[in-house]
Amino acid sequence: MRLPRKALLPVGAALLSLALVQCKKQEPAPEAAQVQAGTQQPQAQQAQAPATVSDVLKAPRPRGGEYMGLYLVGKKVGYVFNDLGPVPGRADRVRSINELHFKAQVGARLSERVHREERIYEAQPGGRLVAFTIEQRGDGGTQTLVGTVSAGGMSVVRKRPGLPDETVNLPATTEVVEDADQVRVALLRQANVSGSWMDGTDLGTYKLSTTVQPAEERLISGVKVKVGKAVSVSDKEKVPITAWVAAEDGRLLELELGQTMKARSEPEQVAKSLEMVEVFGLTRVVLPRALPPEAQTIPGQVKLVMENLPERFQRDTYRQKYEAQPDGRVLVTLSARAPEPKRLAPRPLADPEGGDNLKSSIIVESDSPQIRELATQLVGSEKDAYTAAKKIVGWVAANLKKDYGASADRATDVLRQRKGDCTEHSLLTVSLLRASGIPARRVDGVIYMVNQDGVPALYWHEWVEAFVGEWTQLDPTFNQVVADATHFGVGREGNAEITPLIGALKVVEVK
Structure with missing residues (x-):
């Protein structure tokens, strides 16, 4: 018996696209493999950028991605990484990378969960999701899901060590490139955004909406800075996730899921430095006395x-x-x-x-x-x-x-x-x-x-x-x-x- 992993490690929309991911070199998504090959082609053969690109590319964000420490009841239990930008050599494609690494003591056992998602989209406004790779390791099992997406549906190849590959055909998703980072899109437009999100665990598509809140001033490193604020909710989790983003450079400063789960912006080495937390004792509900026999x-x-x-x-x-x-x-x-x-x-x-x-x-x-x-x-x-x-x-x-x-x-x-x-x-x-x-x-x-x-x-x-x-x-x-x-x-x-x-x-x- 233990804390349900999905409750402890919310994925997809539940962490504003910060999926549970694994931090290691991964097999590229189908389109990602084509993109890498494209970088070796003459420039004339490479796909050209669309006449207009999505607002998700116009919103300011740190170059090279950003790390955040993940805290449960004030104790550090993992870190997340996310990045989004044009695919190298393919100006008509956008790549979103979302990662999380969880590690904690659960009773007498060590629990570790790593999960990585890479999604490829068309770069124009409303560009559709065209491919993805989802890689999982540790608690929950090891597998890689490689998906290609078309208007007619999704074809997903499931790869597991020591077992034959399986192909699953699923309904099409309505996710588009703006859904890869609704928070920054909403803050750029100063308008609410609605769309959908393909969950990285069950591959179902759920409604996702983000509401812009009044800007705030926050104390960052001893200095007051202006921050944008937005709240996202998915139809799957139904839990409001509040995000604070630095107005000057688009840094994602903090995510808050209630009062007990938070992700905070940290340098890479700090984010990866984890405490050894015992989750059972941290999360149990202590009773004033034993329950009666009845x-x-x-x-x-x-x-x-x-x-x-x-x-x-x-x-x-x-x-x-x-x-x-x-x-x-x-x-x-x-x-x-x-x-x-x-x-x-x-x-x-x-x-x-x-x-x-x-x-x-x-x-x-x-x-x-x-x-x-x-x-x-x-x-x-x-x-x-x-x-x-x-x-x-x-x-x-x-x-x-x-x-x-x-x-x-x-x-x-x-x-x-x-x-x-x-x-x-x-x-x-x-x-x-x-x-x-x-x-x-x-x-x-x-x-x-x-x-x-x-x-x-x-x-x-x-x-x-x-x-x-x-x-x-x-x-x-x-x-x-x-x-x-x-x-x-x-x-x-x-x-x-x-x-x-x-x-x-x-x-x-x-x-």
Whole structure:
């Protein structure tokens, strides 16, 4: 069990295009390879610059890119690098490079995640994304995605060590060159900007918008300087990201994701100098006392008085109820029960929320032959959806070794290696459930534990919610066919929406 990596390491739009990336020499994107070859051609054979170029190239920015230290609850856990400019030898193309390197202690294990993205665009206003390379290494697995983009769709080649290459065809993206740096484009125009962004993890395209805020004065190196300010929000994460940019030279001074996650401009050597932070202890929610035994029974219930829980997280569900207190705190009632027999339904079931909870994706992979074959073996002819779900949860709990540091971001990789932590258990379970015709999704939140130091606390965790005639939550990591009332869910599908709660959420009373 651990902090969900997607919450800790928001990607794509969630860090204003600062994706989780790896800092090493990478194979160029398809168009990038052509660009390098083009630099050796006679000038007359090289592509000419368009008559007009995008505002993304007109906005001031540091030459050679810029580094930023990444801080979680005031502790340094990584660094990011980004750069954007014309492709050498191809004035009609723009290259955007975004990197992040994360390294921290999680419990007794060292977690390291490196991820690099290179995107190639047409240089004219509204120029489309034409190619990309996404390279990942460390926590989550090692792979390279090489994509070519056309108006009709995206062709993505997935490369993994020791395995044959795979080609995936996906819908076209509407991302354009201005979306590569909406913040600087918006500040240059002094106007709000809307567009879209292809997420670097699931390759889905999501709306992205940036709003210009009034300029401010900030103290930089002891000197007050004028800075531009803009706020970006993506439809995937739904978390406002505030950016401050130096008006004089376009330096990105700071990014802020809530009060707990920040990226600050730093010289390269300073940015790369990392502290060894223990994330479990840094991010857990310490309780004033142990939870009562009835919180861990089925049915069961517990009540917690919380601080720093924004209203947007206070949505009543069949498991969680919220009651505002006069002092601004919130009384949260957590309950757990088995699904009502009269509501159980046979599979396959329609998704009551429109279909997303049955979809296969490059991450869930519920339509892959390996996943479908195993789902059929586990479920057989069982018609009752809840009985089928329990069989899947039991198999995952029994057959996945609990091993932090052996993580994977794709369901087929989890199945192949058969080990991992809560995110791997949940991902494989959701994939098998969807392959069995049962709508399912992952849930991010906190769960009660007392670790070796004897301190009762809530730790960040991931589990599963399935529709079996009614929604019910299950925890394959701990083989719970009903997730008990110590589970407090605040987000879905590993998104960064929960990041503002990390380090801020407090429980002041256990009732």
